[in-house]
Amino acid sequence: MANNAPNSSELYFIFFSATAFFVFLAGFIIYFIILYQKKQTQNKVEREILEANFKQEFLKARLEIQEETFTYVGRELHDNINQVLSFVKLNLAMIKVEESAQQTKINENRDLVAQVITDLRDLSKSLSFEHITKLGLVKTIENEVEKLNKSGLIDAELFITGDIYPMGEQRELVLFRIFQEAVNNTIKHSGANQLKISLQYIPEMFNLTIEDDGVGFSANSLDHSRGSGLMNIENRATVIGAVASISSSRGDGCSVNVNLNPLLQIKYIDGKYPNRLS
Amino acid sequence: MSFDSIYIVYLIILLIITIVGFTRYKSLNKGFRVLTILILCTLISESIKKVYGKVYHNNMPVAHIWGVAEFALYSATFYYLLNNSKIKKAIVVAVALMTALEIWNVFFFENLLQFPSLILNISQIVYVLYSLLLFRQMLLFPAEQSLFKQSLFWFNLNMLFYGTTMFLNFALTSYFIQNKLDMTALYYFSIVVNFIFYILIGISILIDNKKANMMSISNGK
Numbered sequence: 446m447a448n449n450a451p452n453s454s455e456l457y458f459i460f461f462s463a464t465a466f467f468v469f470l471a472g473f474i475i476y477f478i479i480l481y482q483k484k485q486t487q488n489k490v491e492r493e494i495l496e497a498n499f500k501q502e503f504l505k506a507r508l509e510i511q512e513e514t515f516t517y518v519g520r521e522l523h524d525n526i527n528q529v530l531s532f533v534k535l536n537l538a539m540i541k542v543e544e545s546a547q548q549t550k551i552n553e554n555r556d557l558v559a560q561v562i563t564d565l566r567d568l569s570k571s572l573s574f575e576h577i578t579k580l581g582l583v584k585t586i587e588n589e590v591e592k593l594n595k596s597g598l599i600d601a602e603l604f605i606t607g608d609i610y611p612m613g614e615q616r617e618l619v620l621f622r623i624f625q626e627a628v629n630n631t632i633k634h635s636g637a638n639q640l641k642i643s644l645q646y647i648p649e650m651f652n653l654t655i656e657d658d659g660v661g662f663s664a665n666s667l668d669h670s671r672g673s674g675l676m677n678i679e680n681r682a683t684v685i686g687a688v689a690s691i692s693s694s695r696g697d698g699c700s701v702n703v704n705l706n707p708l709l710q711i712k713y714i715d716g717k718y719p720n721r722l723s
Numbered sequence: 724m725s726f727d728s729i730y731i732v733y734l735i736i737l738l739i740i741t742i743v744g745f746t747r748y749k750s751l752n753k754g755f756r757v758l759t760i761l762i763l764c765t766l767i768s769e770s771i772k773k774v775y776g777k778v779y780h781n782n783m784p785v786a787h788i789w790g791v792a793e794f795a796l797y798s799a800t801f802y803y804l805l806n807n808s809k810i811k812k813a814i815v816v817a818v819a820l821m822t823a824l825e826i827w828n829v830f831f832f833e834n835l836l837q838f839p840s841l842i843l844n845i846s847q848i849v850y851v852l853y854s855l856l857l858f859r860q861m862l863l864f865p866a867e868q869s870l871f872k873q874s875l876f877w878f879n880l881n882m883l884f885y886g887t888t889m890f891l892n893f894a895l896t897s898y899f900i901q902n903k904l905d906m907t908a909l910y911y912f913s914i915v916v917n918f919i920f921y922i923l924i925g926i927s928i929l930i931d932n933k934k935a936n937m938m939s940i941s942n943g944k
Contacts, residue, residue: 459895488867
């Protein structure tokens, strides 16, 4: 058996070769695991970006459709219904009756029609994209606050701090729609007497706050319409790269807060993309 | 522990894996279904080898036939696990070539009564190659699931480990025989490697899930 037995250096060589083999195998496996996990993370990040882009695209499409509908309804109100009502008002003005009680009734109806025409014109303006972008965010909100106070539905106050700067048509339009949604929610559900609207213009941050002193709500007691209204606020904010937070508790009113960095470039708002939503 | 007892433990392991495989057969993907059939065939062939060896004192004819059949079944497993159509065609060609090589080997090199070392050595090299290709595919199309919960990873790692280690084992065996050294350590080494191999195959069959794999496979297509 020991005739042609290997010498010790040969055995050492075999031993070290076998060890090197297993070390190499283990090294390969560890390298593969590290590389695979790196790829997994990379893929996850890419997938998240894709999902975020898709969500943005989807929200943008929804807003575009809503904006188109608003524009259409606004135009119809202004061009069609308002014209008909003006004609009715004119006809009423032309009716002359001898009996004073009837004449008073006709005059009252004429005044009512005039009021409807004014309200519809205001509504048409608040729905119109062109009107909002022409006036700018601050002026449009000021007009709305004025209308709210005139209506007697709620006592609204507007506070503006900082130097006003333009934020681009889409941003201002979306912010105005958020404001409208919040005010609608307040009037419909809160039973509030007071509404405070604050616009803060800080160079790197714009803040819009809408606060009411209504009944408030807890997150799990929301009905469908109010829940979807609040969801709309958050979704709209996402589209322009803003963050909306809604805080409320029972008996404590509600506060809607929108923070936006006006310097932040948003793919769908800035750059090569068209400078309007609809 | 005698070699006979070790052999019985080995057959029991194969039987357990076969039962696990057939219990989960419907939830396994195609590659692992073939693997389950392969384990059943291994169990049958190993049992026949033992009986044949007892009766004829040489079970090498069974080893020759099983060598080719085993290669074909492992190739079929990889055929379903790999997505690249060119590689799939290459696998089919490899099976045909291996069958031709075995016929040539029996007639001109290692006859039916000799150990089919040529076929087995080449098989190990091809398994390593398959395994590296599957690792490449996994890197190109990583799944969401944790790597350690993927049957594919355990199976492939196992094939790489088995292919390379058994190749080393054959080389050492040849060296030990040439130098007339004591082979006991190598026998035990081979047994341990085989046990690890089949246990890991069992684990990969146990954790394989058709639905979970579908994502990573569809990623690859």
